[in-house]
Amino acid sequence: MKYSNTRWGFTLIELLVVVLIIGILAAVALPQYQKTVDKSRYSTMMPIIQAINKAQQTYYLANGKYTSNKQNLDIEAPNNLPSFMTVEISTGYTVGFYLSNEKEIIAVYGIYYPESTLTKLHNKTVCFAPINQYNSRGKALCESMGAVPMNYTVGGGSVNYNVYEFK
Numbered sequence: 001m002k003y004s005n006t007r008w009g010f011t012l013i014e015l016l017v018v019v020l021i022i023g024i025l026a027a028v029a030l031p032q033y034q035k036t037v038d039k040s041r042y043s044t045m046m047p048i049i050q051a052i053n054k055a056q057q058t059y060y061l062a063n064g065k066y067t068s069n070k071q072n073l074d075i076e077a078p079n080n081l082p083s084f085m086t087v088e089i090s091t092g093y094t095v096g097f098y099l100s101n102e103k104e105i106i107a108v109y110g111i112y113y114p115e116s117t118l119t120k121l122h123n124k125t126v127c128f129a130p131i132n133q134y135n136s137r138g139k140a141l142c143e144s145m146g147a148v149p150m151n152y153t154v155g156g157g158s159v160n161y162n163v164y165e166f167k
Contacts, residue, residue: 038098038106038141045085045096045109051075052087052094053111066091066113092116098141105130105159107138120152121163128154128161135162 055075060066067073068090081087086097095110108128112121127147129138139162147164154161 034137035140035144038137039144041082041084042098042107042109042141042145044082045098048081048085048087049094049096049109049111052089056089056094056113060113066115092118093121100134104132104134105138106134107141108161118154120150121154125166126150127164127166128156129164131160131162138162139164 055073127142142164152163
């Protein structure tokens with residue numbers, strides 16, 4: 001019987017190099033993918049909040065004050081909001097919360113009215129980035145959407161937020 005010295009396959013080192021290259025490519029691509037998803041979802045939320053704001057302005061012109069009751073607004077608010085967002089309406093603001101899969105706040109898009117107790121935010125459209133484990137994601141998202149830091153921090157329950165303003 002005659003044996004040949006021809007190789008038929010890959011060595012362990014060659015396979016490890018390929019796995020290492022794939023790992024490096026995945027490590028580089030995943031953060032960029034996450035930024036793209038964040039930006040897309042935040043962009044989905046913005047027109048909803050802007051439409052509610054327009055309805056608030058209409059209500060204000062008719063009644064001389066803002067409302068915290070959605071039913072008072074001349075708008076059909078979507079009943080089935082995406083799972084990554086929630087909306088809050090108040091006499092001082094309208095905000096949308098962009099949530100992680102764990103229902104933690106990643107960033108907030110808000111429009112503030114003169115009735116807000118946060119006087120620095122009167123008549124401003126802002127983005128909030130939480131000061132917690134999602135701070136870098138929220139900050140990157142606010143800045144990528146065109147908001148600039150206000151050097152202002154607000155508290156919201158158990159979390160504080162850095163404020164970014166849309167100019």
